[in-house]
Amino acid sequence: MTSRTTRQRSPLRLAPAARAREGAVRALLLACAALSVLTTFGVVAALVGETAAFFADPAVTFGEFFTSTRWTPLFADKSFGILPLLSGTFLVTAIALAVGVPLGLASAVYLSEFAPPGRRRRVTGLLELLAGVPTVVLGYFALLFVTPLLQRVIPGLNLFNALSAGLVMGFMILPTVSSISTDAMQAVPSSLRQAAYGLGATKVQLIFRVVLPAALSGIVASVVLAMSRAVGETMIVSLAAGQRPLFTFDARETIATMTSFIVQAATGDQPAGSLASRSLYAVAATLFAITLLLNLASQLVVRRYRERYE
Amino acid sequence: MSRAGAGDRAPLPAPADRPERPDMLDLGGVEARRRRRRVRAFEAAVFVPVLLALALLATLFFDVITDSFSWQVIAPHNSGRSFAFAEGFAFHRTWENVVRLELLAQGRTPEEADALLADPEARRLFAARNRVELMPWVDGLPLRWLVTSSRDDHVADLPLFEGVGRRRELLASAEPGQVVLLNAWLDWSFFLKNASRSPAMAGLLPALVGSLMLIALVILLAVPLGVGTAVYLEEYAGDTPFSRLVELNLSNLAGVPSVVYGILGLSVFVRLLGLGPVILAGALTLTLLVVPVVVVAAREAIRSVPDSLRQAAYGLGATRSQVVFRVVLPGAVSGITTGVILAVARALGETAPLLVIGAAAFVPRPPAGPLSPFTAIPIQVYNWVSENDVEFTHVASAAIVVLLLVLGVLYSLAFYLRRRYESRW
Numbered sequence: 001m002t003s004r005t006t007r008q009r010s011p012l013r014l015a016p017a018a019r020a021r022e023g024a025v026r027a028l029l030l031a032c033a034a035l036s037v038l039t040t041f042g043v044v045a046a047l048v049g050e051t052a053a054f055f056a057d058p059a060v061t062f063g064e065f066f067t068s069t070r071w072t073p074l075f076a077d078k079s080f081g082i083l084p085l086l087s088g089t090f091l092v093t094a095i096a097l098a099v100g101v102p103l104g105l106a107s108a109v110y111l112s113e114f115a116p117p118g119r120r121r122r123v124t125g126l127l128e129l130l131a132g133v134p135t136v137v138l139g140y141f142a143l144l145f146v147t148p149l150l151q152r153v154i155p156g157l158n159l160f161n162a163l164s165a166g167l168v169m170g171f172m173i174l175p176t177v178s179s180i181s182t183d184a185m186q187a188v189p190s191s192l193r194q195a196a197y198g199l200g201a202t203k204v205q206l207i208f209r210v211v212l213p214a215a216l217s218g219i220v221a222s223v224v225l226a227m228s229r230a231v232g233e234t235m236i237v238s239l240a241a242g243q244r245p246l247f248t249f250d251a252r253e254t255i256a257t258m259t260s261f262i263v264q265a266a267t268g269d270q271p272a273g274s275l276a277s278r279s280l281y282a283v284a285a286t287l288f289a290i291t292l293l294l295n296l297a298s299q300l301v302v303r304r305y306r307e308r309y310e
Numbered sequence: 311m312s313r314a315g316a317g318d319r320a321p322l323p324a325p326a327d328r329p330e331r332p333d334m335l336d337l338g339g340v341e342a343r344r345r346r347r348r349v350r351a352f353e354a355a356v357f358v359p360v361l362l363a364l365a366l367l368a369t370l371f372f373d374v375i376t377d378s379f380s381w382q383v384i385a386p387h388n389s390g391r392s393f394a395f396a397e398g399f400a401f402h403r404t405w406e407n408v409v410r411l412e413l414l415a416q417g418r419t420p421e422e423a424d425a426l427l428a429d430p431e432a433r434r435l436f437a438a439r440n441r442v443e444l445m446p447w448v449d450g451l452p453l454r455w456l457v458t459s460s461r462d463d464h465v466a467d468l469p470l471f472e473g474v475g476r477r478r479e480l481l482a483s484a485e486p487g488q489v490v491l492l493n494a495w496l497d498w499s500f501f502l503k504n505a506s507r508s509p510a511m512a513g514l515l516p517a518l519v520g521s522l523m524l525i526a527l528v529i530l531l532a533v534p535l536g537v538g539t540a541v542y543l544e545e546y547a548g549d550t551p552f553s554r555l556v557e558l559n560l561s562n563l564a565g566v567p568s569v570v571y572g573i574l575g576l577s578v579f580v581r582l583l584g585l586g587p588v589i590l591a592g593a594l595t596l597t598l599l600v601v602p603v604v605v606v607a608a609r610e611a612i613r614s615v616p617d618s619l620r621q622a623a624y625g626l627g628a629t630r631s632q633v634v635f636r637v638v639l640p641g642a643v644s645g646i647t648t649g650v651i652l653a654v655a656r657a658l659g660e661t662a663p664l665l666v667i668g669a670a671a672f673v674p675r676p677p678a679g680p681l682s683p684f685t686a687i688p689i690q691v692y693n694w695v696s697e698n699d700v701e702f703t704h705v706a707s708a709a710i711v712v713l714l715l716v717l718g719v720l721y722s723l724a725f726y727l728r729r730r731y732e733s734r735w
Contacts, residue, residue, distance in 0.1 A: 018629060025631040026546055032538030033547070033556045036605070039598050040559050043570060046577035103359035110356040123360055125725050130367045132721055134659025136688045137374070137710050140695050144703060145373045171366050174359075203349045225565070232567025234662035235688075239695055259569050259662070266572070266666040272581060284573045288566065295565035 047288055050281035057275055065282070071245035071261075073279040074268065080279060082286060084245035088162065088255035092237055093230040095166025095251060096173055100230075101223055103170070104177025108219075111178065112185035113207055124179065131175035139239030142168040147240065156252055160242030163251040169236050173226040180225065184218020185211050217305040224298035228291045234259035258287045374714065377707035378496045381473030381480060385463040385488050388440065389415035392454035392489070395444070399455075408442045412457040441511065443499055447492035450481055456491065460511050467700050496708035505674050505685075509701035514709055517690040519676035520589065520669075521658060524686055527593030528600060528657045533650055535597065536604025537639070543605075544612045545634055564602045571599045572666025580667050587668030590680040595663050600653035607649020611642035644727050651724040655717050661688040687713050 014022065054060060060080050068081025107127070111120050146164040151157045188211050196206045212219070242254035243264045256264070261283055270277040393411050400407040406427055413423040426432045441458045448454035465488060466480075473480065473492070484490050503513020539556070547553035575595030585591040615638050623633045639646075664686055671693055673685040685693075687709055694706035 014629060022629055022631055025634075029538045029542035029546055032535050033542040033553075035535055036539060036556055036559045036563060036601065039563060039574070039601075042578055043566065043574045046574050047570075050577070103362060106356040106359040107363065110353070110360050114353045114356065123364075126364055126367065128725075129718075129721055130363060132655055132659070132717060133367075133370065134661065134688050134713060134717070136659070136661040136691050136695075137370070137714065140691065140706060140710060141370050141373060143695065144377070145369070171363060174363050178363075202345045204352045207352075228565050232565075232569065234567065234569045235692065238662075239692065259567065262569050262573070263662060263665050266576065266668070267671070281573065284570055288570050291565055291567055291570075292562065295562055299561065 043288065047281055047285040050278050051285040054275070054278035054282045057278070059275060069247040071256075073276045074265065074270070078275065080282075082258075082283065084247040085256055085258045085261055085283060086286075087247050087249060088237075088241070088245065089231055089257040089259070091162045091249055091251060091255060092166045092169060092241060092257055093227060095163065096169035096230040096233075097223070097227060099167055099170025100173040100226055101177055104174040104222070104226070105181055105219065107174065107178040108181035108185060109207060109211075112182045113203070113211065120182075124182070127175040127178055130171065131179075133172075135172065135233060135235040136239070138168050138172055139165075139236040142236055142240035154252065158242070158252060158254045160240065160244075160254040161252050162241050162255050165237050165241035166251065168240065169230055169233055172233065172236065173229055176226045176229060177222045180222035181215065181219045184215035184222070187218070188214045217302050220305075221298040221302045224294050224301065228294035228298070231294070232259060232287065232291050234263055238263045258283050262287070371714065374707050374710045376470045378494070378704060378711050379470040380493050380495070380701075380704050381466075381468040381470070381477075381490070382464060382493050383466040383480065383484055383488055383490050384458070385465055385485075387459040387461040387463075388412060388457050389417075390487055390489055391415040392445070392448040392451070392456045392491075394451070395453040395455065397455070405442050408455045408457060409436065409440075411455075412440075412442075441499055441503070444497060445491045446494050449490055450477075454491075456489070458510060460506070460508050462510065464510070464701065467704075493704070495704040496711050500708055500712075504676075505672060505690075509697075509699065509705050512694070512702070512705050514687065514690065514712065516673040516676045517685045517687045517709070518712075520673070520684040520689075521686040523589050523677060523680065523684070524593050524596060525654055525658060527590065527680060528596050529650065529654065531593065531597040532600050532604050532653055532657075536601045536649070536653070537608045537646060539601070539605045540608035540612055541634055541638070544609055545630070545638060560602050560605055564606075567662075568599055568660055569662040569666060571595055572663030574598065575663060575667040585681070587670065587683060588681045589677055589684045591667055592664050592669060592684060592686070593680070595667055596657040596660060599660065599663060600657050603653040603656060604646075604649050607652065608642065608646045611645025611649070612638055614645060615641040644730065648724045648727045651720050651727070655720040655724070658720075659688055659713065659717065661692055664689055665692065 055062065055065075059078065065080055065082055067083065068079060069083045070079035070081050071084045072079045111123060115123065142164045143160075146168055147157070147159060147161065150161075150164055150167075151159075154163070157163065192210050192214060193206060196210045201209065237257045238260040241257065241260065243256050243260055244254045245256040245261065246253055248255065262280055265276065265280040265283075270280070389412055391412070393408060398404060398408040398411060409427065410420075410423050413426065414420065418426075426436065439460050443456055443458055445454050445456050446452065448456055468476065468480070480490050500513050501518060502515060503511060505516050506512040539560075543553055543556060547556075572595065575591060575598075579585050579591040579594050580587055583591075619637050619641060620633055623637045628636070669685050669689045670683045671685075673683060677684045691706050691709050691713070694702045694709065
């Protein structure tokens with residue numbers, strides 16, 4: 001990069017009024033930038049306060065929260081074990097990754113290594129369109145198109161099930177995997193490719209032994225990011241997977257995820273400050289922690305294992 | 311490369327866009343052919359997922375559009391007569407004209423019909439219970455006006471393609487007095503109808519107005535915030551701990567699930583500030599959600615403005631804020647616009663945060679202002695799908711078609727703008 005002269009203080013001597021105006025503009029812009037930090041603090045503060053109140057309640061214990069397999073905060077007989085919600089989230093995310101990662105990676109290989117530039121741009125545009133479909137629409141599609149289709153093939157498939165939600169979510173995360181991985185593969189310098197060809201490699205050998213290993217950090221980051229999106233996805237599961245917290249790994253079952261529970265609890269009429277309403281915050285805090293860890297992990301992977309070609 | 315007949319023309323250069331394809335060289339041997347076959351098979355294999363993704367997208371559009379049509383058999387509460395398009399159409403007086411025809415068909419005299427249309431209260435009552443609708447197909451005839459009533463009995467509802475096959479059967483099976491029609495749920499009246507407990511009467515108006523107000527507020531709030539942050543990071547802040555903190559924050563905020571933003575909105579705007587579940591609270595929540603999108607796009611656009619322009623401006627004696635507002639931002643405006651369009655598209659489709667802050671389940675009329683309870687198009691889709699009623703499914707798919715059309719326009723605009731501005735400097 002060229003050095004930035006703009007970052008240095010202007011050597012001009014300004015009239016006091018002009019200097020005041022410059023200072024005001026600077027302060028205003030700084031306030032804008034500070035807002036994003038404030039947002040994060042807001043999220044954390046909102047979650048921590050109510051979550052602490054939740055665990056302070058005598059009816060709730062840490063041990064029960066993380067080990068019990070019953071989650072019934074909205075019923076009279078309350079039980080607070082988050083495992084069913086975690087297993088539901090895990091189940092849907094696993095299906096989504098099983099679909100989205102191979103398909104997304106293969107698309108990335110095609111787009112980066114085979115497609116001519118014109119087609120690459122057009123196909124990338126269309127994939128962005130897929131990523132831009134509102135998730136409530138994908139939920140509609142999963143519930144009213146994919147589920148009836150699957151029910152013809154798979155006996156015992158519930159109307160609300162983890163399978164079709166996961167399948168559709170796989171296509172939702174496909175563009176994420178594909179676009180970040182494509183960028184990573186494109187960043188592999190052509191000198192490496194030429195060297196491989198010079199050694200007599202075929203294109204397939206080049207892809208598997210040079211391009212993919214060199215782009216690995218970007219690929220891993222894309223997968224982790226896709227995972228975090230799948231964990232945080234709400235509307236597809238709310239509509240297509242149901243709202244029954246069940247500790248199971250059977251994809252045909254109706255389940256609940258952390259996100260679908262949040263929607264269920266927030267759209268019901270739980271009075272603010274009740275234990276049921278606070279359980280929502282505890283679930284949201286868990287969700288936030290998981291996605292934050294995943295995002296940090298993806299950034300770490302990129303920073304740590306990025307191959308540098310300068 | 312050079313073929314017979316090419317004459318003295320220089321050999322064609324290899325296509326510039328794929329410089330490295332040595333596997334295409336004609337090596338001639340069996341081994342070379344096998345290697346080429348393997349590469350081609352692999353290319354086909356990695357192309358399949360691309361096709362799959364695009365096929366899914368196409369299927370989705372196709373499914374939603376066909377779902378917004380259905381064949382229905384209704385036992386009408388009104389006269390049950392339909393009127394040819396030409397018979398009913400009368401420019402801006404079409405509604406009155408069709409109502410008149412219907413009243414006459416019910417056996418009223420022309421004087422009674424005129425009296426009803428002249429009396430505002432009678433008109434209002436009629437409009438509340440009845441709809442004038444243009445149906446593509448009624449009782450075997452194309453493009454008919456039909457006055458439907460909220461008290462009509464819906465006898466049967468068939469999907470588009472099933473109904474095409476069984477059209478004759480449907481017509482034959484309709485009992486006397488029943489009407490067979492192809493209901494296009496997405497018609498002009500869909501935009502004008504208020505919410506209703508009955509699917510045939512339910513319209514998009516409150517959600518449409520709610521979404522428009524939300525978007526307007528989000529643009530008002532998110533553009534200054536996002537662009538301000540980007541300008542600060544790119545033009546003012548050096549590599550200070552604060553700017554690093556802001557950057558770290560932005561990259562992490564982008565990964566926070568939208569439903570968690572809903573919780574933030576619920577705690578801060580709805581409860582702490584006491585706004586309640588109103589449009590303003592929804593817009594503030596969505597603003598926090600999309601600011602990172604605007605920041606990323608604006609930073610990229612600002613960075614693409616060449617430094618020489620800034621230096622020229624400084625050379626002319628401009629202050630820093632003058633450089634920002636007269637050189638950098640005008641140069642970055644198309645890139646920033648792209649980012650704003652993408653942010654709007656995101657805000658338009660967001661459902662979960664609005665559900666969490668408490669967008670109302672049933673909003674009978676369009677919201678009056680930023681402090682009214684509200685609904686939005688995606689919320690309405692969620693509610694209609696949750697009704698678990700086949701007719702409400704059609705209403706939901708009609709709303710989805712509207713939503714996808716608007717998003718399609720926005721994405722094409724962004725795509726076009728981005729390509730134009732890529733070649734700018």
